Each structure stands twice: as C-alpha cells, then as structure tokens.
Amino acid sequence: MTGRNSGGVGPRVGLTGIMAAATILAASVLGLAWAQGNKDRDKPRGQGQGTQTTQPAPKAPDATATGAHAVTRTVGSATISVDPVTGRLQPPTPEEAAKLTAALYKMVSRETENLVVIQNEDGSRMASLDDAFQEVAMATRDRKGNIRVHCVNTAAQAEKLLSGAEDKGPIYNIKVDRKAAKKGGHNAPAPAPAETE
Amino acid sequence: MRRTTVAGLLAPLAVFALVLALVPATPAFAGATIVIVNDNAAGVGFNDPTVVAPVGGNPGTTLGQQRLNAFQFAADIWGATLDSNVQISILASFVPLACNATGATLGSAGTIFIWDNIPVNGTFPGSEFPNTWYSQALASKRFGADVLPAPVCTTTGLPCTSNAQCGAGICTDADIRARFNVNLGNPGCLTGVPWYLGFDNNHGPNTIDLVTVLLHEFGHGLGFQQFASLTTGAQPLNQTDVYGRRLLDTTSSKLWPQMTNAERVASAINSRRVVWDHGQVNAEVPSILAFGVPNMRVNSPGSIAGNFAVGGATFGPALTPGGVSGNLVQALDPAIPVTSPTTFDACSPLTNAAAVAGNIALVDRGTCGFIVKAANVQAAGATGMVVADNVAGAPPPDLGGVDPTIIIPAVRITLADGNLIKPLLGAGVNVTLLIDMTVRAGADGMGRAQLNAPNPVQTGSSISHWDPITFPNQLMEPAINGDLTHQVTGVDLTLALMRDIGWFPDADVEGIADADDNCPFNANADQADNDADNIGDVCDSDDDNDGVDDTADNCPIDANADQADNDADNLGDICDADDDNDSIEDAADNCPFASNADQLDSDGDSFGNACDADDDADGVLDDDDNCPLVGNFDQADFDRDGLGDACDALTGPPQDMNQCKNGGWARFNEPRTFPNQGLCVCYVMTANGLKCPTQK
Numbered sequence: 024m025t026g027r028n029s030g031g032v033g034p035r036v037g038l039t040g041i042m043a044a045a046t047i048l049a050a051s052v053l054g055l056a057w058a059q060g061n062k063d064r065d066k067p068r069g070q071g072q073g074t075q076t077t078q079p080a081p082k083a084p085d086a087t088a089t090g091a092h093a094v095t096r097t098v099g100s101a102t103i104s105v106d107p108v109t110g111r112l113q114p115p116t117p118e119e120a121a122k123l124t125a126a127l128y129k130m131v132s133r134e135t136e137n138l139v140v141i142q143n144e145d146g147s148r149m150a151s152l153d154d155a156f157q158e159v160a161m162a163t164r165d166r167k168g169n170i171r172v173h174c175v176n177t178a179a180q181a182e183k184l185l186s187g188a189e190d191k192g193p194i195y196n197i198k199v200d201r202k203a204a205k206k207g208g209h210n211a212p213a214p215a216p217a218e219t220e
Numbered sequence: 221m222r223r224t225t226v227a228g229l230l231a232p233l234a235v236f237a238l239v240l241a242l243v244p245a246t247p248a249f250a251g252a253t254i255v256i257v258n259d260n261a262a263g264v265g266f267n268d269p270t271v272v273a274p275v276g277g278n279p280g281t282t283l284g285q286q287r288l289n290a291f292q293f294a295a296d297i298w299g300a301t302l303d304s305n306v307q308i309s310i311l312a313s314f315v316p317l318a319c320n321a322t323g324a325t326l327g328s329a330g331t332i333f334i335w336d337n338i339p340v341n342g343t344f345p346g347s348e349f350p351n352t353w354y355s356q357a358l359a360s361k362r363f364g365a366d367v368l369p370a371p372v373c374t375t376t377g378l379p380c381t382s383n384a385q386c387g388a389g390i391c392t393d394a395d396i397r398a399r400f401n402v403n404l405g406n407p408g409c410l411t412g413v414p415w416y417l418g419f420d421n422n423h424g425p426n427t428i429d430l431v432t433v434l435l436h437e438f439g440h441g442l443g444f445q446q447f448a449s450l451t452t453g454a455q456p457l458n459q460t461d462v463y464g465r466r467l468l469d470t471t472s473s474k475l476w477p478q479m480t481n482a483e484r485v486a487s488a489i490n491s492r493r494v495v496w497d498h499g500q501v502n503a504e505v506p507s508i509l510a511f512g513v514p515n516m517r518v519n520s521p522g523s524i525a526g527n528f529a530v531g532g533a534t535f536g537p538a539l540t541p542g543g544v545s546g547n548l549v550q551a552l553d554p555a556i557p558v559t560s561p562t563t564f565d566a567c568s569p570l571t572n573a574a575a576v577a578g579n580i581a582l583v584d585r586g587t588c589g590f591i592v593k594a595a596n597v598q599a600a601g602a603t604g605m606v607v608a609d610n611v612a613g614a615p616p617p618d619l620g621g622v623d624p625t626i627i628i629p630a631v632r633i634t635l636a637d638g639n640l641i642k643p644l645l646g647a648g649v650n651v652t653l654l655i656d657m658t659v660r661a662g663a664d665g666m667g668r669a670q671l672n673a674p675n676p677v678q679t680g681s682s683i684s685h686w687d688p689i690t691f692p693n694q695l696m697e698p699a700i701n702g703d704l705t706h707q708v709t710g711v712d713l714t715l716a717l718m719r720d721i722g723w724f725p726d727a728d729v730e731g732i733a734d735a736d737d738n739c740p741f742n743a744n745a746d747q748a749d750n751d752a753d754n755i756g757d758v759c760d761s762d763d764d765n766d767g768v769d770d771t772a773d774n775c776p777i778d779a780n781a782d783q784a785d786n787d788a789d790n791l792g793d794i795c796d797a798d799d800d801n802d803s804i805e806d807a808a809d810n811c812p813f814a815s816n817a818d819q820l821d822s823d824g825d826s827f828g829n830a831c832d833a834d835d836d837a838d839g840v841l842d843d844d845d846n847c848p849l850v851g852n853f854d855q856a857d858f859d860r861d862g863l864g865d866a867c868d869a870l871t872g873p874p875q876d877m878n879q880c881k882n883g884g885w886a887r888f889n890e891p892r893t894f895p896n897q898g899l900c901v902c903y904v905m906t907a908n909g910l911k912c913p914t915q916k
Contacts, residue, residue, distance in 0.1 A: 149335050152334060180681065220592075
C-alpha cells in the first residue's frame with residue numbers, strides 16, 4: 024500500500040493508559056498469581072530479542088520453599104520470583120500479582136475512546152488496539168476436580184473466574200457422548216452440573 | 221514479506237527455536253502461511269530447554285520445542301483452511317499470566333491492529349464495506365499485500381525499530397498477538413492441570429489441550445470478534461466492524477451497525493435473539509447443527525401460544541420429540557418458615573395434589589433443591605414440572621441435581637416467562653414439554669445461527685461466540701468443550717463465519733474469489749477465457765471448445781474440430797499464418813492454400829494461378845479451357861487440336877496438302893477414332909475462304 028505512514032502520522036486520537044485503577048483492586052483477587060515482568064525493550068517483537076536469561080531454565084517447581092527471601096530475576100520478558108536457595112519459582116508478591124491482574128484487565132479492555140489511529144494517503148486507516156481487545160481463555164477447577172474453560176472479554180468475567188466463585192460452565196474434562204446426545208435430541212444429561220436449587 | 225532476520229539472537233537454542241518458528245509449514249492446499257514469531261527470550265517459553273518425551277504426535281524433545289510445535293500445528297490448521305497470499309504472523313510467547321490455585325488465565329489472542337477503507341489493489345477487492353473495521357490479517361488478505369510492511373509502535377503508530385521507542389507498547393508489524401501461561405499446572409497456577417502439548421487431542425482428564433485453545437483464540441485474532449463495547453455499546457471511532465455487519469437482532473430487526481450504542485448494549489443480552497444472518501453460515505447451518513431444542517410449547521391460550529425457551533434437567537427422563545402435554549397447574553404447598561416460605565415453591569408436599577395430578581406442575585424456584593420440588597410434584601401425580609426462575613435472566617439455565625427416583629421430565633423457564641404465564645393459569649394454559657425436532661440446536665426458527673447473548677452477561681464473552689446451546693459443540697462457543705476436535709470446518713460453523721466476514725476462498729490466492737474465478741486453482745489474474753466457456757484458459761483442457769484436447773489440438777485456441785492442416789505443418793489452417801507453407805503469409809498470398817511462391821496471377825484477378833480455376837478470367841474454367849492462361853471466351857480452335865487459337869502457335873489455315881497431311885490441321889469428322897481411323901478433312905485458305913483441298 025503506497026504512501027502508508029508517509030509524511031508522518033495523520034489524524035491521531037491520543038493515547039491513554041488503560042485500567043490503571045483496576046490494578047489495586049485486582050491484587051486482592053490473585054493471592055497466588057505469578058509474576059509478569061517487564062517487557063524487553065531492546066528490539067521489535069518477533070526478532071528473538073529479549074533479556075538474556077541469567078539462570079538455568081526453571082524446572083517444574085513444587086510447593087516447597089526454603090523460606091529464604093525470594094529474589095527476582097528477569098527471564099525473557101518476565102520477572103519472576105525465585106527462591107535463592109532452590110532456584111525454584113516462588114509465589115508472586117502482591118505487587119507482582121497486581122501487575123498480572125492489571126495486564127489481564129488491559130487485555131480485555133474495550134476502551135474505544137482513545138485509540139491511536141493512523142490515516143494513510145490511500146484513504147485507509149489503521150487503529151492500534153495495542154494490548155487491549157484480546158479474547159482471553161481462562162480455566163477453573165472446582166473441589167471435585169471438574170475443569171471448565173471459558174473465553175472471556177470483560178474484566179468482570181475474568182475477575183469472577185479467578186475469585187473462586189462457583190463456575191456453572193460445562194465441564195471440560197468430561198467427554199460428551201455425542202451419539203447419545205444426538206439421539207436424545209440435545210437433551211442428553213448435561214455434562215455440567217447445573218444449579219441444583 | 222515480514223521480517224525474517226535472526227539478528228540479536230542470544231543463545232543457540234533460541235536460534236534453533238526461532239528458525240523453527242519462522243519456517244512456514246507447507247499447507248495441504250494453497251491456504252495461507254501462518255508463522256509463529258517467537259517472542260520469548262533464550263531459555264524460557266518457546267526456548268525452554270527442559271528435556272521432555274515426545275507426546276501425542278508432537279515430536280519435540282524439549283518443552284519449548286513442543287510448545288512451539290503445538291503453536292505451529294494450530295496455526296497450520298488455520299493456514300490450511302484460510303486463503304491469503306500474505307503471510308500471517310502471530311507474535312507469540314509463553315509468559316506468566318494471572319492465575320491462582322483454582323483459576324488461571326490460559327492465554328489470550330487478538331489482532332493488534334484494525335483497518336478500514338482498504339483500497340482495491342488489482343484483482344484484490346479491498347474492503348467489502350466502507351468505514352468498517354477489519355482485523356489486520358483479513359485486511360492484508362483483501363489488499364493482496366501486507367498492509368503493514370514495517371514495524372510501528374502500538375502506542376503511537378509511528379515507525380520504529382525497537383520496543384524502547386514505544387513506551388508501554390511494543391514495536392511490531394505482527395498481525396496477532398498471543399500470550400499463553402507458562403506456569404499452568406504449576407503449584408499455585410491451576411495446580412496440577414498443565415497443558416497437553418500433543419497433536420492428537422488425547423488430553424487426559426487433568427490437562428488442557430493447548431491446540432484446541434489455540435485454535436479458538438487464533439480464530440478471534442483472525443476476525444471472529446466484534447469490537448464494540450458490550451457495556452457502553454461504543455464502537456472504535458464510532459464505526460462498525462465487519463463482524464458486526466452480520467449481527468441481526470431479531471427483536472428489533474436491526475443490524476448492529478444500525479443501532480445506537482444503547483441498543484447494542486440491550487441487544488448483547490437479548491438472549492437467543494441475536495443471530496448471524498449471512499450467506500455461508502446460513503447455508504451451512506442445516507448440515508452442521510443437529511435438530512432438537514428443548515422447548516415448552518404453549519398450545520393455549522392463543523394469546524401466548526408458541527415456543528418458550530427452557531433449560532433442561534440433569535435428572536428425570538430426557539424430553540422427547542412427542543413430549544409430555546398437559547395443563548399447567550401451579551403447585552401449592554404450605555408456607556413453612558425457612559423450609560418452605562411460599563406456597564408456590566413445592567418445597568414440601570403439595571396441598572393441591574388432586575389438581576396437579578395428571579397435569580404439569582408449575583413451581584417457583586427457590587428455597588430448596590430442584591430435585592426436592594420434582595419429588596413433591598411427582599408424588600402429587602404431576603406428569604411434568606416447570607420451574608419458573610426467581611431471578612431475571614435468559615436463557616434459562618439447566619436444572620441440576622441427581623435423583624434416580626424422579627421419573628417425570630422437568631424444565632426451567634425464565635422469570636419473565638413465568639410472570640407472563642401465571643396470570644393466565646386460571647383460564648387454562650396447556651403446554652407440551654418436548655424436544656422440538658423442527659429447530660436446530662443453536663439456530664432460530666429460521667435456521668439462523670444464534671450468538672451468545674446471555675442476560676445477564678455471564679462468563680464467556682458475549683456476541684463474539686456462538687450460543688452455547690449449539691450442538692454439536694462448536695469451536696467458537698464461549699466455553700471451550702473437551703470434546704472438540706481439531707477441526708474448523710466440516711463439523712463446525714467457524715469457517716463459514718470467516719467466509720462471511722471476508723475470508724473468501726481463493727485457492728490460487730490471486731484475489732478473485734473461487735466462486736467468481738474461472739480457474740480457482742490456477743492463478744490467472746486476467747481471467748482469460750478464449751472460448752468463453754467460463755473455464756479459464758490456464759485450466760481449460762480445450763481452450764477453443766472444439767472437442768479436441770489442447771495437447772492434441774493443432775490450433776488450441778481456435779476451434780477447428782476438423783483439425784484441417786493444408787500444409788501438414790501441424791499448425792491448423794485456422795491458426796496458420798501460411799497455410800501453404802510457401803513463405804508468403806496468407807494475408808498477402810494470392811493462393812493461401814496452394815503453394816505458389818511466385819504468386820503468378822495470369823489474369824490479374826488476385827487469385828494466383830495455382831488456385832485460380834479460371835486463370836485467364838475468360839469464363840471458362842481451366843479444366844475446360846483450351847487456353848487456360850489466355851483469355852478466349854469463344855474457345856476458338858481452328859485446327860481442332862485442343863489448343864485454342866489464342867494460345868496455339870500452329871493454328872491457322874494449312875498452306876498446302878503436305879502441311880495438311882503432316883501438320884495438326886487435320887480434322888476428323890465426327891465420329892472420329894484416333895489416330896488412324898476416320899476421314900481427314902483438310903481446309904485450305906483460298907481466295908474464297910476456307911475450302912477443303914479435296915474440294916478445290
């Protein structure tokens with residue numbers, strides 16, 4: 024497309040940060056959330072860039088920790104808390120949890136007012152959704168081990184799924200007998216335990 | 221072409237992983253090439269060197285490699301399904317995402333940029349609608365070239381070379397961004413429920429199939445998504461997206477772009493009344509969605525007759541196509557504080573069993589479990605149970621509970637429907653609880669696929685998914701079901717929707733939709749079709765439609781069923797510029813079909829002698845002409861020697877008898893026999909004219 028972005032930027036509606044206020048609120052929801060670190064700023068995404076790993080790749084951690092003060096290390100695009108003795112991942116600090124939640128809420132943001140828009144000479148326009156307008160897959164597991172997988176796009180939905188509230192969605196880890204279900208005219212026993220009262 | 225440089229790699233493993241990521245898989249058909257751009261640094265995510273065993277067809281031997289393989293596997297499924305001549309790039313990473321022991325963010329995906337007013341570009345159509353947003357991958361497909369060929373900052377839209385220039389954003393030209401949870405299954409992050417990285421969908425009960433989730437989220441990134449806010453109704457820059465253009469609210473009969481913001485908010489919770497109304501989805505609903513929707517059909521009174529949406533029950537018998545019919549009778553039971561506070565909740569034995577017996581009991585939700593209510597109305601002799609919800613919302617959820625002693629069917633209706641029906645009970649309300657086998661699960665009565673629009677909004681994003689009642693389960697339902705296959709076509713409406721938003725099939729990726737392409741599988745932007753048979757020449761085995769295959773046709777683009785080839789030079793006459801091979805082109809040749817390099821034309825009539833039946837233009841055809849090259853229309857042949865006088869050097873009267881005897885001036889009287897029979901009559905010119913010497 025000729026002329027795209029030439030001569031700088033066309034009409035642009037300013038840029039705003041999103042969901043800053045939600046950060047504080049979210050921290051309480053994610054007690055055990057793990058840390059999301061700073062993004063690598065060295066190169067455009069997609070060129071294999073990133074902050075160099077300074078530690079061996081994390082092995083699957085267990086719940087045991089030495090109790091020593093965790094240290095943070097930057098691993099690729101993430102900052103993680105690591106037990107200095109075992110080298111294993113640690114639960115995030117409240118600040119780290121808040122960052123993760125803020126990042127999640129930004130993903131599902133549908134803020135339409137302050138998008139960056141570039142007007143091109145050929146008449147087309149490009150709007151940057153930046154990190155927002157994402158669809159987010161989330162999963163829960165109840166006390167019986169039932170797993171449910173949802174795709175959400177609002178902060179309220181995300182918060183609810185992480186809050187431990189009852190999840191009434193269909194159970195992911197139950198195989199539906201399609202043949203039986205079809206024979207029953209889609210009225211085969213629901214795979215998800217619905218509300219009981 | 222997008223970036224393929226590998227500059228800046230920091231570790232050999234990262235090099236390997238990135239190269240693997242950037243090598244496009246070969247799709248089964250033209251399709252599209254989707255590359256996974258590895259956004260993880262060395263040692264983590266896609267580059268995690270932890271040694272693992274291959275699983276479920278995923279040959280990777282490190283955790284990072286298996287993750288990357290799974291991403292590429294999912295990308296290839298989409299790549300084999302959609303057509304684009306522009307490479308689609310997914311900026312992908314495995315990173316920590318918000319989670320706790322019982323809930324986790326699995327991952328996210330979405331387009332990074334949206335575009336409008338994409339111009340026509342040669343054969344590529346650009347935007348179907350003006351002032352309408354398209355996801356970037358779709359925009360490029362319809363433009364026929366990368367709409368964003370170089371990185372820009374997501375925060376400014378300005379060209380960039382590094383993330384450091386982009387503040388809180390990133391510097392990228394990728395189409396889709398996907399981030400998935402690197403910690404899933406670890407303690408504190410949906411503990412014990414890790415990703416299943418196999419390709420075979422054989423995930424166990426305690427793993428989550430990464431490929432399935434990727435297919436779903438990539439689907440959003442490719443365009444299965446609308447961008448209006450469901451809480452405000454606002455659209456980016458007050459204009460719709462192409463997805464929204466297909467959304468019809470059957471209550472208002474308005475498409476989403478026709479609505480005000482407030483109307484869109486209302487429509488987003490207009491359960492079962494927001495449908496996808498466009499060609500390909502409408503066409504495929506009958507072949508994909510199964511018949512059978514649980515219904516309460518009100519038979520009378522006529523004022524409310526019709527179908528009411530119901531939730532089914534996990535207990536009791538399944539509804540049947542024939543159903544159970546009867547009058548609705550509101551169940552009455554004692555109002556008992558705490559345990560049964562109202563007289564309509566059926567939480568205790570009924571007091572109007574006689575009225576209920578043989579009919580269908582209507583009870584209110586609340587206080588006790590559904591199976592308790594069912595047991596009480598069943599004990600009273602009811603043939604079925606309808607639970608009216610006690611909170612607003614739609615569609616009515618299923619009734620949960622387990623009790624094998626329940627033998628009557630039960631359903632739930634909404635609070636609104638319950639309130640509509642109750643005042644009419646006195647006059648009699650006759651209903652049938654049934655599986656409506658005339659309606660497909662997930663479609664309305666007109667066969668239009670329904671979109672998820674629960675009221676209130678529930679977990680699972682509204683509008684950008686199919687209604688969860690859809691059966692068989694679809695890839696793009698708000699809940700990702702464990703029985704999904706890794707298919708986006710055939711058993712799924714997802715691809716049909718992609719078609720409807722503009723991912724037109726274009727197997728030869730030349731920009732012309734297969735349906736309009738006279739050679740769908742061979743690029744021919746000019747659409748040349750010599751014989752106008754709607755089969756383009758590049759794929760037409762008989763370009764001139766003369767019944768002779770081009771491979772054997774001496775004139776492939778000129779119909780010549782007879783294959784006439786005058787000069788036998790293997791070029792049929794109708795396409796041979798020199799049909800007689802005399803080196804004089806037919807256009808200038810006075811005998812195009814008779815070799816006559818000398819172009820001799822005795823009579824100057826533009827027909828060479830070689831092909832002129834009357835070379836001297838005297839009206840006597842050469843075959844009969846005693847002087848073919850000399851005009852002698854009278855054919856005078858004084859000496860009767862077969863050569864006309866005009867061309868006979870030895871004609872004329874004999875001068876003496878010897879000459880008469882020896883020359884050719886003899887004439888044989890008729891009938892004559894040649895050479896020695898008959899009478900010689902010789903004429904001699906005398907002062908008195910011709911005379912026979914014998915008569916002198």
